[in-house]
Amino acid sequence: MTENFDLEKPRRALPAIDGWTVASLALGLALAMPLISVAAMALFPSENIWPHLLATVLPRYVGNSLILMAAVGAGTAMIGVGAAWLVVMKRFPLRGVLEWALLAPLAMPAYIGAYALVDFLEYAGPVQTALRAAFGWSSARDYWFPEIRSLGSACAVFTLTLYPYVYLMARAAFREQSVCALEVSRSLGCGPWGSFFRVALPLARPAVAAGAAIAMMETLNDFGAVDYFAVQTLTTGVFSVWLESHNAGGAAQISSVTLIFVLALLGLESASRRGRRYHNMSRRYRPIEGEELGPVWRWIATLACLTPVTLGFLLPAGIMADHALTETQAWRDPDLWRAAANTAMLAGAAAAVSCAAGVTLVYGARVSRSGAPRMVARLAALGYAAPGAVLAVGILFPFAAIDDALADAALALTGHDPGLLLTGSAAALVFAYVVRFAAIAYGSIDSAFGRVTPSMEAAARALGETRAGALKRVHLPLIRGSVLTAALLIFVDSAKELPATLLLRPFNFETLATAVYNAASLEDIGGAAPPALAIVLVGLAPVALLMRSLRHSRPGEQPGR
Numbered sequence: 001m002t003e004n005f006d007l008e009k010p011r012r013a014l015p016a017i018d019g020w021t022v023a024s025l026a027l028g029l030a031l032a033m034p035l036i037s038v039a040a041m042a043l044f045p046s047e048n049i050w051p052h053l054l055a056t057v058l059p060r061y062v063g064n065s066l067i068l069m070a071a072v073g074a075g076t077a078m079i080g081v082g083a084a085w086l087v088v089m090k091r092f093p094l095r096g097v098l099e100w101a102l103l104a105p106l107a108m109p110a111y112i113g114a115y116a117l118v119d120f121l122e123y124a125g126p127v128q129t130a131l132r133a134a135f136g137w138s139s140a141r142d143y144w145f146p147e148i149r150s151l152g153s154a155c156a157v158f159t160l161t162l163y164p165y166v167y168l169m170a171r172a173a174f175r176e177q178s179v180c181a182l183e184v185s186r187s188l189g190c191g192p193w194g195s196f197f198r199v200a201l202p203l204a205r206p207a208v209a210a211g212a213a214i215a216m217m218e219t220l221n222d223f224g225a226v227d228y229f230a231v232q233t234l235t236t237g238v239f240s241v242w243l244e245s246h247n248a249g250g251a252a253q254i255s256s257v258t259l260i261f262v263l264a265l266l267g268l269e270s271a272s273r274r275g276r277r278y279h280n281m282s283r284r285y286r287p288i289e290g291e292e293l294g295p296v297w298r299w300i301a302t303l304a305c306l307t308p309v310t311l312g313f314l315l316p317a318g319i320m321a322d323h324a325l326t327e328t329q330a331w332r333d334p335d336l337w338r339a340a341a342n343t344a345m346l347a348g349a350a351a352a353v354s355c356a357a358g359v360t361l362v363y364g365a366r367v368s369r370s371g372a373p374r375m376v377a378r379l380a381a382l383g384y385a386a387p388g389a390v391l392a393v394g395i396l397f398p399f400a401a402i403d404d405a406l407a408d409a410a411l412a413l414t415g416h417d418p419g420l421l422l423t424g425s426a427a428a429l430v431f432a433y434v435v436r437f438a439a440i441a442y443g444s445i446d447s448a449f450g451r452v453t454p455s456m457e458a459a460a461r462a463l464g465e466t467r468a469g470a471l472k473r474v475h476l477p478l479i480r481g482s483v484l485t486a487a488l489l490i491f492v493d494s495a496k497e498l499p500a501t502l503l504l505r506p507f508n509f510e511t512l513a514t515a516v517y518n519a520a521s522l523e524d525i526g527g528a529a530p531p532a533l534a535i536v537l538v539g540l541a542p543v544a545l546l547m548r549s550l551r552h553s554r555p556g557e558q559p560g561r
Contacts, residue, residue: 020467021373024364027357028376031383031435034394035259041397042256045249049241053253061237061254065261068155068226068233069216075159076215077208079308080166081201086305088174090291092298098305099171100547105312106164107539109496109513111224112532113157115520116316118228119323121148154229158219160312165218166211168546173204213269220261221387223499224517234258235499238389242503248397255390262385317536323529330530339510339531346426346511347494350433351487357434358441358486362449363471377442384439388500391432396504399423399431425506432500437493441486448482449475485545492542496535 086092087099121127123140137143146152201208223235232240234254242251293301330336361380365373383391399422410418422428452475460470476483498513505514512531519528 020360020364021368021370024361024368024373025376027360027364028373028380031357031380031438032376033398034391034432034435035382035386037394037398038252038255038259038390041249041252041393045253047247047249049247049250050253053241053250057232057237057240058254058257060232061234062257064151064231065220065233067151068158068219068231069261069265071155072158072162072219073212073216075155076163076166077212079159079163080168080211081170081204081208083163083305083308084167084170084174086301088171090293090301092293092301094302094306098302098309101309101313102167102305103164103543103546104309104314104540105161106546107536107543108161108313108316109224109498109535109539110158110161110218110222111228111498111520112320112516112536113161113312113316114154114225114228115516115525115528115532116319117153117157118148119525120315120319121145149229151229151231154226154231157225157229158215158222160308162215162218163308163312165214166208169207169211170204173207209269213265216265217262217385217387220258221389221499223389223502224513224520228520234261235387235389238393239499239503242393248393251393255393258387258390262382262387266385317533320529320532320536323526324533327526327529330527333530335510336515336530339512339515340534342426342509343495343511343513346429346433347491349426349430350437350494351490353430354434354438354441354490355445355483355487357438358445359471359476359483361438361442362446363467363475366449367467380435381439381442383435384437386436388432388436388497389503391435392500392503395428395432395435396423399428423504426509429501429504429506432504433490433494433497436497436500437490440489440493441483444482444486444489445479448479452478488545489542492539495538 083098083102087095087102119125123145128145131137131143131145135143220233221235223239226233227236227239234257237254238251238258241247241254292298324330361373361377365377400420403420403422403424406421407417407419410416456474456478457470460474461467465473495511496513498517501511501514502517505511510518512535515531516528516535519525519531
């Protein structure tokens with residue numbers, strides 16, 4: 001018997017694995033490690049307290065979190081969509097200023113807005129003091145005033161500081177719509193409201209849903225504001241179970257519920273766009289001139305756009321600035337400048353490492369013949385959606401195990417115990433920032449790489465450059481602007497991050513965010529004002545950068561319109 005061999009059909013070769021592929025896979029898995037760790041700890045806890053959580057605090061945590069997220073999602077959608085429609089489609093006084101000023105609350109962390117609101121409206125604040133003086137009231141028993149530290153106040157603060165996410169996306173969606181479609185709807189009998197609800201809003205719905213989902217995830221991530229308002233959410237539950245009950249498994253189990261909420265939000269946002277594709281069928285665009293409003297409505301529109309800017313940024317920034325200028329001795333406190341230096345060091349390190357990780361992930365996926373690096377990078381990008389408290393739980397315990405292993409090895413080899421190398425330093429905190437914000441770097445750098453034609457790298461390789469040489473001499477100079485933009489955004493977000501910083505900071509180590517939180521927890525708003533004002537001023541940098549980038553015209557418009 002003879003065997004027949006098909007000599008003409010070549011065997012399928014396995015995809016080549018190079019150093020960039022291995023590096024991107026290893027880095028992506030490292031960034032995904034905290035989420036994997038949380039899931040493993042929740043599924044296999046050392047002490048199962050699911051029955052206790054379900055019978056006691058978990059329903060309250062879940063209920064408050066759902067109410068907050070639903071209220072903030074609805075509130076940000078209404079304010080963001082309404083403001084975007086007015087500045088794009090209507091003409092009224094101060095429109096050009098308000099179009100950019102509506103982005104200013106992005107620089108105001110929700111916890112600073114909460115501190116300012118309570119200081120302004122509490123019993124000893126200027127509002128109630130003025131009411132008592134005007135009406136002759138002598139005590140709180142003489143009049144009724146709504147409870148400030150409440151769930152409703154938390155909803156208001158989150159809505160006023162997070163609506164720019166919806167405004168930004170809705171504004172872009174409205175600007176990209178064809179004005180011809182609106183004119184056709186008007187010619188078919190739709191009035192201004194009918195054209196908005198039946199044409200413009202459905203076309204912008206995917207963008208609005210994406211912005212509202214981001215706002216709800218930021219609400220779920222917050223700790224400082226809900227803690228100050230005494231609202232128990234899933235994030236405060238992680239702090240309570242971990243720090244007060246000393247139950248790591250319980251904290252991981254609550255964190256897993258939070259992750260389920262995040263994944264559900266991402267799934268709902270994706271489902272809202274599934275099967276719905278809206279395309280402009282014409283290549284010709286007509287500029288949106290904007291409808292001139294009547295003498296009354298034009299001022300109503302101005303007031304409608306000015307109100308969220310005032311309440312979401314001008315008022316809290318003014319309150320903090322007033323305290324900061326009054327409490328001049330706080331600026332001379334060496335602890336403030338030490339916290340500022342720590343913040344700059346941590347945020348700078350996080351920005352540098354995140355951008356380096358983004359370049360590695362993107363370039364590794366670009367040159368790899370396998371799709372695995374890109375899949376792992378997408379998994380790692382989920383860290384941006386995960387709350388800081390959840391990431392802290394997923395980082396601390398694996399790092400503690402690594403610390404123990406390193407200490408045992410060093411003790412066996414040298415007879416000296418090096419102590420806690422990771423959890424006892426800022427390394428764990430920087431890693432948390434990188435996991436949380438590396439998705440910003442990945443998205444920006446991936447978009448920049450997409451604008452670099454592959455033929456440029458092919459030419460560099462043909463001239464004898466290695467892949468590393470091509471990256472250094474060809475790609476990095478071309479994508480430098482995107483890398484610097486991502487680094488700025490990550491720097492600012494790291495400076496504002498509170499939950500992960502509170503849980504992972506080394507002993508006696510403060511940042512501007514923790515300094516604000518500590519002072520506000522002691523009801524010392526004057527002491528919290530200088531670091532709070534510093535955070536707001538730092539946060540204005542990416543807002544200004546965003547304003548500048550948004551001045552680019554949409555297709556068909558003349559530059560500078």
